[in-house]
Amino acid sequence: MQKLSPSVYVYRPAGSSMASTTATTSQSPGPKLILAATWMGARDQHIAKYLAEYQTLYPSSPILLIRSEPWHFMRRRAASLELAHAAPVLGAIFPTVEPATCPPANVTSPTTPELLIHAFSNGGVGSLQTLRRALGPEAAALPPYTLLLDSAPGAFRYRDSFLAFTTGLNRPVLWLVSPVMHALCAWYWFWHVLIGRGRTGPLAVLAASLNDEGHRGREVRRAYVYSDVDKLVCWRDVEAHARDAQAKGFGVRSEMFEGSPHVAHARTDAERYWGIVKETWEGKSG
Known part of the structure; x- marks a missing residue:
């Protein structure tokens, strides 16, 4: 992957124009871009497993990787400057995405996603929030997208x-x-x-930002993937957030894994996990 900053990397498939992605092992056109926002302190070898799976599922889709580090929560301005390096990648693929110049979003949800966002734990959700701030008005800065929330969000x-x-x-x-x-x-x-x-507090703000009703103008649907034994993010907090999202009109799917550790659900049952990813992108129910 090409390193754009210490926290931002991009993978461009060979021969890809970065603007059109149709080749996929799935039954529908692949995402124009996959945005993977990792959990805090994620190691290279663990991140690589998810990226390799996405390369198999959607071989023509570029991947934008945003890493989360503990210091991002302490030095938010510096974190914003680092994550702002992702903006040119988004702008190259989605020309309507321009920092701080997007018009207000229509509250009616779109039906066809172009961007697949995969956010892991509170670290990934925090990176997504920081990126939205860097791009401009939160509800309008991203193209239509689907959202995978792995082990998130959690309350304090x-x-x-x-x-x-x-x-x-x-x-x-x-x-x-x-x-x-x-x-x-x-x-x-x-x-x-x-x-x-x-x-x-930061965690409450992160959770609330995901369910900002203005995001319905860009978010097509979302899936929560979580565990009953997660020691870092309680399943009760995830399910409460999902209920709030559904009450506010978001398209919600909740999938609890039994016995899987934090951000390790794919390792526990890879077939089910990646089936959820594909079905969420394609708009199919499990």
Whole structure:
């Protein structure tokens, strides 16, 4: 993949014009672009498995990769500058996408998607929100799209949030950073759970942004893929978000996997997982 910034990469299929993608192993035309927004701190070898599967499903579709790193949540302005490197790729494929110049979106949902968005965990949702801000008015900046939400969105839970920022750290590093992480989680709980009653804070803002009714002017349909044993994102939070989305008129599909860890549902049952991806893109029910 071509590196556009430390957090943005693009894959251009050989011989692709970056404007027309029809060859696919699926039964419908492939996406003009696949936007994969990874979970926080995702490793190369894990990301590569998802990209390889997309290359098999839609061999002529370009892939725009947006990585999420822990510091993105601390330095949002710097994160926005990095993710802004994705804008020229979107503009090359979808000429109507222009930063900060898009007209207000029609609230009527389109019927044919052009963009496939796959967001993993709260890190991926955060990257998607940052990208929308970089492009301009949130409801109008993207072409018609389908949305896959893998293990997201989650609400703040002390233990889950602590694990999200410390998972994968070796023991010596964990000992060093644990006091800081506990302090941050305690501060967040006090201000956004106790004082804000769960309606304030970055995670609440991320969840609310997904269900902004203005997005119905661009979002064709979405699917939630989650697990009953996820230690980082509680299934109750995902299902509550899905119910709110459905009440606001979004086309929603919810798929719970049994026994699969966080962002590991594809590894647990690959056939089912990628079947959901294809069916969501094609507008078919499982």
